[in-house]
Amino acid sequence: MWGRLAALLFLHVGSLVSASCPPLRPDNATDLSDTGTAKLLQSHQRCLNFSGRAVGALGNASVGDRVKELDLSDTGLGSLPQGFLGDATGLESLSLQGNNLKELPERLFNKTSKLKFLKLEKNLLRSVPVGDLVCLEKLTVDCSCDVVRSIDRYCKNCPSPIECQCHSRTGLFNATDFHAESCHGPSTGIYALAVIPVVALLAVIGLVYFLFQKKNSGTLAQNKRGSNSSDVARGQPRYISHAGPQGDAGRAGEGHADYANVFMEQPWDARAGQRGKSGPPSGPQGDQPIYANTQELYYNYGGAATAGPQGQDEEDLYIIPDK
Structure with missing residues (x-):
């Protein structure tokens, strides 16, 4: 009997541990103003889920070292502070999808040595600063050639396996495969169309120069003949x-x-x-x-x-x- 109770208790605790981070509700997070959000980010809570809630401007807010999971998806964020993850040494999962982010701070990930999951799709990003990123377990971005190109080498060169995906309207794709198939440079025909006008322009310039030189040579010869005639005169x-x-x-x-x-x-x-x-x-x-x-x-x-x-x-x- 005690064995059965112990087994049930173990399963219950395991389910609590494996359960996803629940979103914050008005009853347990009534203040989501700029000041209230900054306080929550620095709290001792290990899981913070602001998904679907308008958090306002973050100002100089930063994530504390106790937070392991942070979800800021669909919160209307347009930018992140420079030192937003400067203290997030314990962060393991970060969700920023569904916002209006156009760029990320250059050294955003220089302190996130434990980060494993990063979701950045459905934003307006043109690149991802991967210089300080450790080898993640999963990275998701938009299926945009600019974004995928910025992470392509990172995804290929990580020593440990990494799942790099890109999101489009039709679903998720392997980011490196999408880059290889859809993001190669202009075709040879386009290069030829760009080169032909340049060659034609150079040919016209060469012809004009040749005619100018020929005209000058003829004028010089006439001047010489005129000089001989003037000697007689x-x-x-x-x-x-x-x-x-x-x-x-x-x-x-x-x-x-x-x-x-x-x-x-x-x-x-x-x-x-x-x-x-x-x-x-x-x-x-x-x-x-x-x-x-x-x-x-x-x-x-x-x-x-x-x-x-x-x-x-x-x-x-x-x-x-x-x-």
Whole structure:
């Protein structure tokens, strides 16, 4: 009989120990203002469940070292104080799902060495600061690529097994699998569409540069030709180099051709005085006569015949004056 009573008592105590943390009621937590919530968080209670109750702003409130289970789900929280878990050295379970949290303090978990369960789904988080997190037994976040990406390496590198899950409208999924299947980068086609306009722009710039350089080269050549013409306009003598039929460059080694300066025309200044005309329309005028270089021809005016360019005798040329 005593054995049966002992067994029943053991089962009853076990059921109490395994029972979930009951939510706070108005009769045992009538004051849930900012001050009342801060006092409860620092109380000696091992289980605090504020689920579904509006707790207001937490201010500088922090969790005491006696609390092992804390449930703040669906309480409308928009932020957490910087040192909210600074004293929570005994905390084992934390539920923050169903709130409006956009970010978590960077060093939020630096004192929670005993934490095993963390629920963060149904918030507005973009990342989770996992740098100080010990290897949990279970972590739940939203199925958002930003959030899942921030915990992916943590979930893979923990020495002890960890159940990383993400929550969506269709249910719970393995967070690492969701990241591998749904959160890879843009496809190759998207990269190609981004690169093509850049390449086209560079090609247009290269073409414009090439045309600009070509135009500058043409202008430079015209300036050089204009400079030569201006030299003539300034009065430099003008000559015409004329080699005879046998006076090509290929025969330069056999001897030097004889040339004579043949008068072509008077400079503009002289002609202006003779003809009664003014000089050219523009540019300074020279005062040198204009000549042409032509191969010298030999004429025999009564003397012996001279040798031609080929070293052959030429017939004597006689000029008979008009009678």
